[in-house]
Amino acid sequence: MLPLAEAQARVAALARRRAGQIDTVPLVDALGRRLATPLHARRTQPARHLSAMDGYALAAADAGQVLRLVGESAAGRAHLAPIGTGETVRIFTGAALPPGADCVLIQENVARDGDRITQVAGDTPRPGRHVRPEGSDFREGDRLADAATLVTPRLIALLAAAGHAELPVLPRPRVALLSTGDELVAPGAPTTPDQLPSSNAPMLAAMLSAAGADILDLGIVPDDPDAITAAIAAGTAAADILVTTGGASVGDHDLVRPAMVAAGARIDFWRVAMRPGKPLIVGERGGCVILGLPGNPVSAYVTARLFVLPLVAMLGGADAADAFPQTRALPLGTALGANDGRTDHLRARLVDGAVLPVGPNDSAALKGLAAADALIVRAPHAPALVAGDLVDVILPA
Numbered sequence: 001m002l003p004l005a006e007a008q009a010r011v012a013a014l015a016r017r018r019a020g021q022i023d024t025v026p027l028v029d030a031l032g033r034r035l036a037t038p039l040h041a042r043r044t045q046p047a048r049h050l051s052a053m054d055g056y057a058l059a060a061a062d063a064g065q066v067l068r069l070v071g072e073s074a075a076g077r078a079h080l081a082p083i084g085t086g087e088t089v090r091i092f093t094g095a096a097l098p099p100g101a102d103c104v105l106i107q108e109n110v111a112r113d114g115d116r117i118t119q120v121a122g123d124t125p126r127p128g129r130h131v132r133p134e135g136s137d138f139r140e141g142d143r144l145a146d147a148a149t150l151v152t153p154r155l156i157a158l159l160a161a162a163g164h165a166e167l168p169v170l171p172r173p174r175v176a177l178l179s180t181g182d183e184l185v186a187p188g189a190p191t192t193p194d195q196l197p198s199s200n201a202p203m204l205a206a207m208l209s210a211a212g213a214d215i216l217d218l219g220i221v222p223d224d225p226d227a228i229t230a231a232i233a234a235g236t237a238a239a240d241i242l243v244t245t246g247g248a249s250v251g252d253h254d255l256v257r258p259a260m261v262a263a264g265a266r267i268d269f270w271r272v273a274m275r276p277g278k279p280l281i282v283g284e285r286g287g288c289v290i291l292g293l294p295g296n297p298v299s300a301y302v303t304a305r306l307f308v309l310p311l312v313a314m315l316g317g318a319d320a321a322d323a324f325p326q327t328r329a330l331p332l333g334t335a336l337g338a339n340d341g342r343t344d345h346l347r348a349r350l351v352d353g354a355v356l357p358v359g360p361n362d363s364a365a366l367k368g369l370a371a372a373d374a375l376i377v378r379a380p381h382a383p384a385l386v387a388g389d390l391v392d393v394i395l396p397a
Helices: 004-013 153-161 200-210 225-238 256-262 297-315 366-371
Strands: 023-026 055-058 067-073 087-091 103-106 110-113 116-119 143-145 166-169 174-180 214-221 241-245 266-270 281-285 288-293 327-331 343-351 354-357 374-378 390-394
Touching: 004 266, 004 281, 004 297, 055 067, 143 153, 174 200, 174 225, 200 214, 200 241, 200 297, 214 225, 225 241, 225 256, 225 281, 225 288, 241 297, 256 266, 256 281, 256 288, 288 297, 297 343, 297 366, 327 354, 343 366, 354 374
Parallel strands: 067 087, 174 214, 174 241, 241 288
Antiparallel strands: 023 166, 055 087, 055 103, 067 116, 110 116, 266 281, 281 288, 327 390, 343 354, 343 374, 374 390
């Protein structure tokens, strides 16, 4: 069995992005994707000197005088005529300063009598006071974002203000999902006592969609070697990543690994020193990475968190250092026994700042998985712990 860190490094080595492909999409549709090229400002922000407050625009040299009101400047309706000595313009936040003005006297500090304005409080105005200078945010031609930058709502706001309506982004990774097993039926279909609704495919589809992948659901294939081989061939021809669930272990009905070989795939590794998820299979066929996940839903969830989602992130433009889940040290809310030779991942909940395991510790138990919001990570041969000891935790899970 491969150590977990080595297995993750080998998956990272398989992450080959589609060179040269760029999707150009509207701003909002770019959320969660990564830029394909650097982006520069197409305009200057602010385009003029703007007021940062409601008040009166004036020349600082006229401070302390009784000023004559000669106009008004509002956002989108600038007062374009220059002001002369002893003159002022009523101005509102975001409005352009008229020529001749270099500061703003806020309205709370003045008294107005008709068209006469007098300062009655506050510091003496100085040049630049309560002014947003032209180009103080960015100027036309400024580099605002590098290639591979993750598009966030904040970046969307910046790039919209910089004049971009569409963004060049890296393609979404295409992920094909294949469920295997004679016992599986579609969710919502009638079941006999020998059958199970397929829960892995909708769970993985939800995880992958949230991670920015395009999903191709290949459905459920029975435990038939030829059918699984054909589905693997079809899935690898249509996607960047093929994820199978079930049939990954060593039983008579665990057919995925021999079917991968029969389809012409190269097996990179099989079995990882982790719990749950030991019988993970990783290989590739024709440039498509294949991840054969165990069929038990907790095992499928954990291996997806540790391998599938990082691979999607890397194909989408993330660096390997940022793609794999990071841990935080949090206090344990109960005692735990010593660990064996595999890296353990325990479903857990955060309670009052501490982390508590969620039982039962069975890789088929879905109630505990649904109740968990964290994974406790225990290194091989980790010693026994008592309540209050720090433990590594993956958040959210």
